[in-house]
Amino acid sequence: MRRLLSMVCVVVCAIGGGLLAHGSAADAISDRAHNLHFSSIVLDTHDDTTQRFFSKGFDLGKRNPDGHIDIPRMREGGMNAIFFSIWIDGRIMGPPAVQKALDQIDAVHENVRKFSKDMTFARTAEEVRHAHTQGKIAALMGVEGGHMIGNDIRMVRVFGDLGVRYMTLSHFYNDEWADSSTDKPAHNGLTDYGKEIVREMNRQGIMVDISHVSDKTFYDALEVSKAPLIASHSSCRALCDHVRDMSDEMIKALAAKGGVIQINYEKSFIDQDYKNAYEKATGGAGVVGALSQAIKECGDDQECTARAAIALERKMTEEGKLPHVSWERIVDHIDHAVKLVGAAHVGLGSDFDGASMPEGMEDCSKLPKITEALVRKGYSDGDIRKILGENTLHLMEQVERVSHELQAQN
Amino acid sequence: MRPREMLRNFFIATGGLIATGGLCAFAGALMTATPRADDISARARKLHFASIVVDTHDDTTQRFLDGDFDLGARSATGSIDIPRMKEGGLGAIFFSIWIPSKITGPEAVKHAIDQIDAVRQQVRRHPQDIVLVTTAAEVREARKQGKIAALMGVEGGHMIASDLGVLRSYAALGVRNMTLTHSGNDEWADSSTDTAVHNGLTDFGEDVVREMNRLGVMVDISHVSDKTFYDALAVSKAPLIASHSSCRAICDAKRNMTDQMIKDLAAKGGVIQINYHVGFLSEEFMNADKNPEIMKAIADEVQKRCGNKEGCQLIEGDRITREYVQQGKLPRVEYTKIIEHIDHAVKLVGADHVGLGSDFDGANMPFGMEDATKLPQITEALLRKGYSEDDVRKILGENTLRVMSEVERVSRELNSAR
Numbered sequence: 001m002r003r004l005l006s007m008v009c010v011v012v013c014a015i016g017g018g019l020l021a022h023g024s025a026a027d028a029i030s031d032r033a034h035n036l037h038f039s040s041i042v043l044d045t046h047d048d049t050t051q052r053f054f055s056k057g058f059d060l061g062k063r064n065p066d067g068h069i070d071i072p073r074m075r076e077g078g079m080n081a082i083f084f085s086i087w088i089d090g091r092i093m094g095p096p097a098v099q100k101a102l103d104q105i106d107a108v109h110e111n112v113r114k115f116s117k118d119m120t121f122a123r124t125a126e127e128v129r130h131a132h133t134q135g136k137i138a139a140l141m142g143v144e145g146g147h148m149i150g151n152d153i154r155m156v157r158v159f160g161d162l163g164v165r166y167m168t169l170s171h172f173y174n175d176e177w178a179d180s181s182t183d184k185p186a187h188n189g190l191t192d193y194g195k196e197i198v199r200e201m202n203r204q205g206i207m208v209d210i211s212h213v214s215d216k217t218f219y220d221a222l223e224v225s226k227a228p229l230i231a232s233h234s235s236c237r238a239l240c241d242h243v244r245d246m247s248d249e250m251i252k253a254l255a256a257k258g259g260v261i262q263i264n265y266e267k268s269f270i271d272q273d274y275k276n277a278y279e280k281a282t283g284g285a286g287v288v289g290a291l292s293q294a295i296k297e298c299g300d301d302q303e304c305t306a307r308a309a310i311a312l313e314r315k316m317t318e319e320g321k322l323p324h325v326s327w328e329r330i331v332d333h334i335d336h337a338v339k340l341v342g343a344a345h346v347g348l349g350s351d352f353d354g355a356s357m358p359e360g361m362e363d364c365s366k367l368p369k370i371t372e373a374l375v376r377k378g379y380s381d382g383d384i385r386k387i388l389g390e391n392t393l394h395l396m397e398q399v400e401r402v403s404h405e406l407q408a409q410n
Numbered sequence: 411m412r413p414r415e416m417l418r419n420f421f422i423a424t425g426g427l428i429a430t431g432g433l434c435a436f437a438g439a440l441m442t443a444t445p446r447a448d449d450i451s452a453r454a455r456k457l458h459f460a461s462i463v464v465d466t467h468d469d470t471t472q473r474f475l476d477g478d479f480d481l482g483a484r485s486a487t488g489s490i491d492i493p494r495m496k497e498g499g500l501g502a503i504f505f506s507i508w509i510p511s512k513i514t515g516p517e518a519v520k521h522a523i524d525q526i527d528a529v530r531q532q533v534r535r536h537p538q539d540i541v542l543v544t545t546a547a548e549v550r551e552a553r554k555q556g557k558i559a560a561l562m563g564v565e566g567g568h569m570i571a572s573d574l575g576v577l578r579s580y581a582a583l584g585v586r587n588m589t590l591t592h593s594g595n596d597e598w599a600d601s602s603t604d605t606a607v608h609n610g611l612t613d614f615g616e617d618v619v620r621e622m623n624r625l626g627v628m629v630d631i632s633h634v635s636d637k638t639f640y641d642a643l644a645v646s647k648a649p650l651i652a653s654h655s656s657c658r659a660i661c662d663a664k665r666n667m668t669d670q671m672i673k674d675l676a677a678k679g680g681v682i683q684i685n686y687h688v689g690f691l692s693e694e695f696m697n698a699d700k701n702p703e704i705m706k707a708i709a710d711e712v713q714k715r716c717g718n719k720e721g722c723q724l725i726e727g728d729r730i731t732r733e734y735v736q737q738g739k740l741p742r743v744e745y746t747k748i749i750e751h752i753d754h755a756v757k758l759v760g761a762d763h764v765g766l767g768s769d770f771d772g773a774n775m776p777f778g779m780e781d782a783t784k785l786p787q788i789t790e791a792l793l794r795k796g797y798s799e800d801d802v803r804k805i806l807g808e809n810t811l812r813v814m815s816e817v818e819r820v821s822r823e824l825n826s827a828r
Contacts, residue, residue, distance in 0.1 A: 095517050095519060098523065099573065099576060102579040106578045107575065109582065154527045155527075157531075158526070161582075
């Protein structure tokens with residue numbers, strides 16, 4: 001890739017040679033990156049903005065002083081397809097989990113309806129592309145945690161009927177049928193029922209998301225699933241040894257079956273020094289520990305929890321307990337995964353509004369920087385388009401095809 | 411009323427001319443002083459099977475959850491399955507989503523979702539015969555394709571757990587009517603069969619009605635208290651339905667509607683869909699059925715046969731009650747009692763405001779209306795009473811389709827106003 005970059009530079013410099021100043025070469029790359037970014041479908045597979053829909057102060061249609069996502073900033077950042085995450089605490093289970101999940105699904109639909117001039121709901125890759133041709137942002141939904149089905153496979157269908165297009169098999173805690181990466185293994189991966197759930201997801205055309213799950217759950221899901229998997233918001237363990245990230249071996253196995261790893265921008269998942277310092281500062285309790293504390297203080301108020309987490313993190317950074325992390329680490333993770341498995345298996349899963357963003361990626365308006373950085377690294381336009389969104393769309397198409405096949409068999 | 415009605419209808423029918431193959435038979439019938447029974451039977455059959463017959467309330471859903479019930483196979487018990495719907499010319503059916511009023515909160519939501527899913531699954535299993543629809547136009551389209559239209563109604567506002575997000579989720583999954591309560595009050599509306607605590611609809615209850623209007627979910631006032639009915643009537647921007655209620659003037663049950671209520675419902679474009687339950691059709695039966703010994707004996711027998719299986723309970727309850735009638739322990743009620751209620755309501759408010767809401771698989775059916783195959787008898791009885799074919803068509807289904815279209819129009823207006 002570095003060789004490619006120097007080639008690009010030679011060509012650009014040669015064209016500009018003698019006519020323009022040196023800075024103009026950089027401008028040419030910026031222009032190319034800008035044009036490429038804003039003509040691509042930029043699809044983010046994981047955003048926790050849904051939680052904010054329940055906060056009175058939040059308006060998706062206006063530029064907000066806090067958080068990472070709203071329509072004006074999505075427009076500015078060229079983000080034109082977004083998976084809103086349906087998430088509740090993993091310790092809420094059974095019927096209450098189902099009802100809360102329904103409330104969030106409804107909140108997404110209501111917001112899309114409210115801002116129908118800018119946004120349209122999409123269930124398929126084709127609908128995402130159609131939204132793009134209409135100049136609208138495509139809104140999709142993913143359920144972040146299998147606990148929300150209330151241990152009932154029928155809810156997979158119901159969520160699917162309501163428009164959910166992926167489900168993360170677990171969140172921070174094990175659910176009744178799958179082990180999480182951040183909990184003590186209780187099922188040795190997926191239980192038999194968990195395997196049935198994966199098959200039902202295949203049937204319903206719901207992407208199987210292995211972010212958050214234990215390594216064993218990942219391999220079990222990979223074996224059972226008839227469609228490629230996604231890791232909707234996970235980064236590379238080789239660069240930052242966090243259980244939430246994927247080992248090179250896992251990324252290879254995922255890619256070998258056509259899957260995509262969508263890189264998460266959370267600082268403690270992309271930067272080893274930060275992760276180490278964070279664990280030290282939180283007494284080894286890590287992200288889960290810090291969140292648990294905030295949840296205790298805030299009760300059901302997710303906005304409050306998020307604010308507390310952000311304030312804590314900022315304070316620790318100011319006190320020098322946590323190192324600064326640059327947005328360029330995101331690009332390092334993308335590049336690592338691309339070198340490992342090629343550009344066809346990497347995407348973007350920011351975790352905006354649900355994680356602590358590195359400096360320079362303060363919100364979704366900064367997304368064009370990723371495109372520019374990849375251009376500067378010498379990535380081809382085709383490869384960059386794939387990473388920005390086409391890989392995920394291609395995978396959605398495959399999942400849809402498998403679903404049609406399985407339903408036809410019935 | 412009859413002869414005059416017939417004459418008027420004759421002009422309407424000949425004025426329309428194109429309409430039906432029944433026209434010749436109709437004209438023929440007029441020419442002879444006493445039409446032959448066969449002529450009317452044939453005409454009724456033709457009319458019935460050319461009409462869209464809509465039933466706004468069936469409890470068959472409970473059976474879907476009991477075990478391996480297959481809607482596609484003729485069942486030896488109960489009243490509804492695809493073969494019998496076809497045989498009886500039942501073209502559109504509202505499957506009721508129901509759980510007892512005592513189950514509330516998230517548990518109620520989960521159970522309701524399970525039932526909605528069960529309906530959707532049964533429909534998916536039989537794509538050649540039945541299709542899930544949500545609009546009047548889709549009901550007509552299903553008919554064109556020779557398929558039964560399946561719809562869903564939530565029987566009891568307790569199932570939304572006081573959460574408009576849940577109501578919207580139900581609507582998104584295809585629910586198109588909701589009775590504001592079942593037998594018990596819910597958190598925001600009084601039931602006709604409970605002690606009033608809200609004086610009708612609470613403020614939140616009014617919000618529920620308004621949101622139903624916006625979503626295009628029909629406001630169903632069967633089961634609610636009289637005050638709740640009037641509150642809903644005042645708040646709703648769309649016509650209401652009473653999906654399975656009969657006439658209190660004939661049988662003084664709280665679950666039925668007074669003449670005044672029927673008039674007020676009709677004045678706002680609504681429809682009362684007559685319930686076939688013998689305890690709502692016949693006051694004599696209702697009173698006899700209040701005998702605590704009989705009630706207990708039936709309840710015990712149902713428990714013995716079914717345990718906690720809700721679908722089985724409803725069906726065996728009907729069967730055991732029928733056995734009691736045959737043993738002379740309860741009065742016998744004929745299906746003609748349904749016609750009396752229809753006729754009473756028609757005389758009161760005209761044929762535009764009456765429909766069919768059987769309560770099949772959820773109530774005790776009169777003799778001669780054991781299951782959906784018997785529905786053509788209603789058409790024949792109405793023709794024999796001298797009803798015009800148009801009026802019969804309206805009662806069989808067109809009135810309900812008209813309310814659906816109107817509810818859809820109001821929904822579109824409210825959505826575009828926002």
